[in-house]
Amino acid sequence: MERLMRAVQELSMARTLPDVQRIVRTSARELTGCDGATFILRDNGKCFYADEDAIEPLWKGMRFPMEACVSGWAMLNKDAAVIPDIYQDDRVPHEAYRPTFVKSMVMVPIRTLDPIGAIGNYWSYEREPSEKEIGLLQALADSTSIAMENVQVYTELEDRVRDRTADLEKAKAEIHQLSISDELTGLLNRRGFFLLAQPALELAKRNAHSCLVAFLDVNGLKRVNDIHGHEIGDELIRDVADVLRATLRKSDIIGRMGGDEFCVLVCEPEGDLPVLRKRIFEAFQEFNETHDRVYCLSASVGLIHVWPADSCTLEQLLARADELMYEEKREAPGRR
Template sequence: MDGSAVSYERNLECLVRAIQELSLARDLDRIAEIVRSAARELVGADGATFVLRDGDRCFYKDEDAISPLWKGLRFPMETCISGWAMLNREPAVIEDIYQDPRIPHDAYRPTFVKSLVMVPIRSMAPVGAIGTYWATPRLANVREVGLLQALADSTSVAMENVQLYNELEQRVIARTQELVAANRLLYDEACERERVEQDIQRFSMTDELTGLHNRLGFLRHAAESLETSRQRDTPCLLLHLQVESNDSGPAENLPLVAARMLRAQFRRDDLIARLGGGEFLVLTTGYGDPHAVLQRLRAGLGAFNRAAEQSLTLRIGHAESSRGQDLEQLLQEADNALHRAGPGWSSD
């Protein structure tokens, strides 16, 4: 195998390597880096440049050369050899730049360039060009131009892949943002539904007038409290109260006044419920002697009447859970005790 054949084989290996690297490129900067180095190596050039079409101008994006060329500059398509290659969709092979009318000589005088080859990137509607330059006069042969054009064709594919990759990435980002927004909306809707359900449940267990538990709310919470007390071996005291007033004021004020009085007499952890009118239930634990509780309640009622200038009376029925009764049995005992109670008590 002669030297030229060995050299051509090496050039093919360089081209294959460049094509493989281009297939993995994910941005334009990486493509430019691969192309500028591969182009110079393929034909043994003293410089190579990667040019992009930017509207009606040529943008010299990157270069690899023995001295600076035009990196970062833009030139009109009609006055630039890279523009000529793109507009005519064919390579420009120039042995002596100063003998070719297509070359803007003033732009080349400050450079080392004497000969060049410029090939378009993509034959149909070129998007750029690859240029190689020599410091001494040299006419590139058909093989060299073919290698550069093959590199340019692979570069076109790589640029399209990058565009597709970027579009796909943007779609993924947009879709991810849509999913995040949808998930946030679903989460907000779920939270709102839960809040509404909690409100509905709370309203269904709350006396609208006084804000105390109603019968349903009392039954639910009292059953839980009774079970907890049973596990801790702590007795509960259930009070069934009938509050009345000797005042001649509006009857609708009685439940509010009675609720205010009961809140003042019992602890925050005690369950207080209004069944209707002036009828209330109270469940308390850790109360001590039940008769002492009743006495304190009566004393508190008297103090409340004097302070609030009210004349509330109170009938009390009570039941203790010390015998292991369930809630229904306690309610029945307290209700029976209320019916056996005498006239309402108002003061001590």
């Protein structure tokens, strides 16, 4: 009885099916002093021998039709099968037992009302277990059914917590993404640009790499808004963003700073300032030639080369690029 109580306590703390199996297979042998014990689960009309503890291997990992094994009989009849001599009982598939040490056995269902499995005890000699031993084994099986239900509930709760946590993490990531993204273009907004560009700039300097900073001001947005409306103006801004995204490298950091202003940080550039300027202008020109819009894409651009020894902050670099952009705009009044 003391061993049963310990098993019941251990089962009450089990949180996984393997834990339940380990407790049951060990306890079942110790309760009756048998030579082997099996833990069987009901699995889609078959008996699955999920675990065992025996002096010799039995049927662990194997499945048998419920009508063809003693564990199935115990589940189907919702009663214990007590067999003092396996070769004198028609319920036993004798050929399956001949290679084993088993001479006598008892099988009890896990949950008698609606069995979900069975626990078997086996002896290497002919023996009829006492009513007390059968009662202890059935009590273990009843406690096992409760433990298995607890495991299922615990697993479902864990799954819910895991799903809820995943949902919260996803929502958090989406909120963060929204906080650093420009709603109109999908590019980084001002906050997002600084969040990514500042550490990228610092890393480039530490690695003795140069960078390029570009400040773009889209030409003609006010005129488009006044003549064609803000929806067309928004379309113009989206087109500029798409061209920049397609023209620059994935590693380049692009942001819309607001209104008609865009910024770019190019780390480890493939060319100098004229090369970047030419690439951007040619991309706008190709867009204008291949798309039928009521406007043409163009921008005034301020570009600076940032050397590793430059101690300016990103804010200061953008201010310098902004000044250069306005110088270009003043030199070509028609671009405003």
